[in-house]
Amino acid sequence: MGPTLSEVNDSPAVPSGALPAGLRAELIAFRRDLSRRPATGRPDSHDAEAAAAAVLARLEQDGLRPRVLPGGTGIVCDIGATDPACPRLALHSDIDAVLLGAALALAALEREGRLPRPVRLILQPTDEATPGGALGAIEAEVLEGVGRILAVHGDLDTDAGRIGLRQGPITAAVGRLVLKLDGAGGHSARPHLTTDLVMATAKMATELPAVLARRMDPRSGVRVVWDRIEAGHACNVIPQHAELEGTVRCLDLAAWNDAPDLVHEVIDQVAGMYRAKCEIRYQRVVPPVVNEVESTELLREAITLSRGAHAVEDTGQSLGCADFAWYLEHVPGALARLGLRPADGPARHGVHPGESQDAEDPVVIGAELLAGAALLV
DSSP states (O other): OOOOHHHHHHOSSSOOSOOOHHHHHHHHHHHHHHHTSEETTEEEEEOHHHHHHHHHHHHHHTTOOOEEOTTSSOEEEEESOOBTTBOEEEEEESSHHHHHHHHHHHHHHHHTTOOSSOEEEEEOSSSSSSSOSHHHHHHTTTTTTEEEEEEEEEEEEEETTOEEEOSEEOSOEEEEEEEEEEOOOEETTOGGGSOOHHHHHHHHHHHHHHHHHHHSOGGGOOEEEEEEEEEOSSTTEEOSEEEEEEEEEESSHHHHHHHHHHHHHHHHHHHHHTTOEEEEEEEEEEOOOEEOHHHHHHHHHHHHHHHOGGGEEEOOOOSOOOTTHHHHTTSOEEEEEEEEEOTTSOOOTTSOGGGOTTOSHHHHHHHHHHHHHHHHO
16 A cells, blocks of 8 residues: 555645645535536436536546546546556546546646556446446446546435445345236126236235245345335226336345345245236346455545544445445445535435535545545555
């Protein structure tokens, strides 16, 4: 590992990752501007195309040469000359202004000859969707020449001004499950002559979570949560079609690998009891994010020496997911949680962190965390 941040700060030749006041103000204004541009279908999110265009224009204005990824909303930007003896450090965030701030700070250092190693910034397309844009970015070779990747994602369960860190798994593995049941419908006065799909659907919704809880190691934290159930349109007619849709979440990779076979087994058995035909679509969305120890401690050192030990907190493994996990299938790295919750405010579960209207001072902290970590590698 390279110099510590304390050594960096004490050296007249190598600066810290602190952002100048002008850049801090610019990032906050940039973030506010994006928040005023609602996206079609999601009024609480900013327009991905507008955000990408704004980031692209600002990077080019700074003299950098960003490359647009397939799809038009992702950007990759290299800072520093390629050196075969020194793999690039990749930086990523789900908040555009965080990554922009880190890029501008590191580009200024590179122009002064004070960037210790080449860096790559990855603004990923479709960060909050599933399965997300990481796989497409990897196909576009964003990890070529990269030796390590660090990320910071906004988190509404962590207080603003703090960074949550954890060695090992920090998110869950997630699968998406869609069931389509078909059978003979009929009048509710003669259910024995039909395939009672409403009853079959209800049993499916309750039996699958119950059986998985008994058949799989409880330490694996397997959870089935149904998000959509549809069956029938009249009170006295048994329908011919029903659907269920939900997620299967696991805390460990082994359970994620074992779950599909057991899910198919249980569904087939329940459907057979009611003579229902069932089409099963099980999509393995994303594995868990497993933070490498060295990368996690690199982030810890950067924020500790920049903001103090009080700015770091241990964070638990969540049942949420992040397709940042796919990057870690190829290179070591770690993901940090950037606190977005006001210190005296409640957690707002279910809100996408990248869409928070409060991510202003945290934007600066996130940018300084990534820039500072880049100086330690």
